[in-house]
Amino acid sequence: MGLIELDKIEPGMVLAKPVYSHLGALLLKEGKKLTERELLILESWKIKEIDVEGVESSESKDKAVSDQLEKEELDKIEAEIETKFSSIPKDNSLMMEIKKIVKAIKVESLLEEKKHGNG
């Protein structure tokens, strides 16, 4: 099973996990075989990706690519943030919290960029 994007879905595939709308309503049950009708439902609810049986996840492929570059890029983000916060005393807990959050946001947006770049 694996998470795949909507444009790679074909009729006949089987859902490995249930699909919910953005508001949390159950749209399709686990084990449901996908026909044109189900594809239409997914499309109209603007679902971007679903989990299906027996397919290699497009996300895990992306992850393999990102793992190769990750170390170098994480180091770069780390260095940038260290420079930015270099004049801040380490015992300033409020600023250290901001630093931690900013780092997480940078990492997240880099992964996002990459996902789009490969997709």
Place this chain on the structure above:
Amino acid sequence: MGMDKDTLWYKIKKMNSLSTLPEIYDRVSDMINDPKTSAANLASVISRDETLVAKLLRVANSPFYKASPEKVTSITFAVALLGFNATKNLVLSVSIFDLFHTFEESLKLTVRGFWKHSITCAVASKIIAQNIRYKNPEEMFVSGLLHDIGKIVEIQYMPEDFKKIINVINSKEISMKDAEEEVLKYSHTDVGKMLGVHWNLSPRIIDCVRLHHIPDKAIDSLMEVSIVHTANVLSHSLELDYKVPILNEKAWETLNLKIDMLEPMLKQLKKESIEAVAVLFPKK
């Protein structure tokens, strides 16, 4: 020795483009002070400027501004929805960029960076204001947008001094404010205050411009200055080019925000500041 304060004050008053805010802003301000003005009156004055109407509607409907869940299709609707003061602030927010234009080629990137930071700080000010349920988040948007306005005056009217300041920052690794004191004996917060006084902006906005680096000094506008000070720190922390200034404890305490709020606010800021730059200061 850089340009002295008196010469700069004389220059600011003499410059046509800076001598008043755009005419329409002055008109809107006057009308708002007149109790007989109706929303329809105000809308009809604004509607005479087609470019302004297009800009206002674009911003009112943009995701970061979120004026209404429904699409805002007319200025009359916008005025009724936003109220007079928010409309006035919005007029200022979309017109300010046109006041500054004759720049040297070598400073173009600096100018773009300047506006990006100003817009980010405006969005951050608005986000903080909304989170603490401050009564007038639109005015905080304007205060954030204008907090560094003195810098753009320096870039436009004293580019040689500005370049000297940048050299001092780079060679001595000191803050912009310290480098300005060295070259000019005053800083962008003083220049910004001059312009704010000349433009007849509200005392709260002028305090935000003047005191955003030293919020402890604020008396009447402690809340407003604390919002812009904190917004400035959060904005710098997300940008790449400058060192992050330290968040003043008194400012943070004044806001009375929980530390858990930082993460959602920073995430919202990251997203909405990109949208706001795209709407307010699109690449030409």
